[in-house]
Amino acid sequence: MGEVRFGVQDVAGVRFAVSPLWETVVSFSAVADPGRYAVHLPWITSVRPLWEDRALARRTAPLRVVAGADPLRPDPPGFLTPPPRCPLAEFEEELAILLAAPAPEPGMDLPGLEDALRAWWEAAVRPYWARIRAVLEADIAYRTRQLAEDGIQEVLARLHPTLSWSGDRLVSPDLAPAVLDLDGRGLTLAPSAFTLRCRLLTGPGPVPPAIVYPARAVGTLWERRGASGEGLARLLGRSRARLLAFTTSPATTTQLAARTGLSLGAVSQHLAVLRDAGLVTSHRYRREVHYATSELGDALMDRAQGGSADPVERPVAAPPQSAGRGGGDHSSRVRL
Structure with missing residues (x-):
């Protein structure tokens, strides 16, 4: 205890705070031992070919040694996952903190581990990071x-x-x-x-x-509802029905525009209608607003199509974001 x-x-x-580095390390273990991560099987199925790719396997070999599936050590070693400090931290920022620390063991190949972490992040986590x-x-x-x-x-x-x-x-x-x-x-x-x-x-x-x-x-992370039934499309309009389907997991207007192919302006207008109708809710976090189906919206989706989940689509990776946000601790602090 x-x-x-x-x-x-x-x-x-x-x-x-959130930690893209933690998710990268632990997701690697999930693919190595899928039986313990049944909720992530749709994602594991999608990225498993990457795990078996010879070129990527060579690059991630150092990570397999320290963070592979081991029933006697189910958690990654502590040096590999420093405490997160920022709710908006980027992977490269956390990786820099890890590499700035002294090597936990003499002779440990930190450059090789750095490359392994970056390779797995870019191939298997970053394309899904917006959703996660x-x-x-x-x-x-x-x-x-x-x-x-x-x-x-x-x-x-x-x-x-x-x-x-x-x-x-x-x-x-x-x-x-x-x-x-x-x-x-x-x-x-x-x-x-x-x-x-x-x-x-x-x-x-x-x-x-x-x-x-x-x-x-x-x-709900890997759920993706199929195209809405014709009845729902006739009721809401095809674009709004599609948006409702894509808000079963929280998403921003930018993410929804990328998923649906609609313009940001169109997405915003449709979301305003859906929110006024009580079908989606919104919450603001710093500069972003996330939209998700309400209980009424979920019930409407379930009634229209049974709520089945489809296999995970591999999204197109977003362009790299700038690595720096300035120094200091930008954590979201609770003040009493």
Whole structure:
């Protein structure tokens, strides 16, 4: 049974973040051991040919050694997954933090590991990152609403069934059997699409530790409803019916435009109509607004076509984003 002990200052320093590096490492293990990751089988089926590609296998060989499927060590080694610091962190930023740390073992081939991580990210994770990140940010939006309604204690106690709040401590059998005193550093909460259980990540010095926990609604991550039935298209119009189908997982207007081929203006107009009709909901996170079907929208989709999920399409990778956002900790901080 592991425990994380809070002081007053630590409670004020709770924040949320996402980690593309963590998802990259753990997704690699998922493909290596698909039986433990049944919810991700559509994605695993889609990327399995990449795993078996000889050229990519050579590049990812160092990662296979340290993060491959091992029933005796189901979690990646700690040095490979430093605590995330920013909800908008990019893969290259987190990779730079990893490479700046001293090698955990003498003679470890960090350049080879860097290339392995970058190869797997580019081939198997980055093309799907917009979809994955939308689910993670939807989880964060849910937790922040919960904070406003119930307070930070309820947020911490309801992150995951294995976590509980006791006195001044967060307790879980998933964590290593030790007591970690936060010592005023605060704590980062990081939802994950690929993690199977809660995991405590620690770093050197004043870096806040992080608890990675399974995100909500991961079961919807790889769902893609087929073309809407003709009845629904006649009711809503073909474009709005398609948009409704693509909002079964949270998505921004930019993502929806890319998926449907509609212009950003058209997507915005159709979403406004769907939202006014109560078929989609929206929530803002920093500069982005994410749209998702409401309960009414889900019921309408299920009635129209039975709610079946299709195999995952491999999307076209988005253009590379700039690596730098400036220095410092840009984490989304909860202030009480």
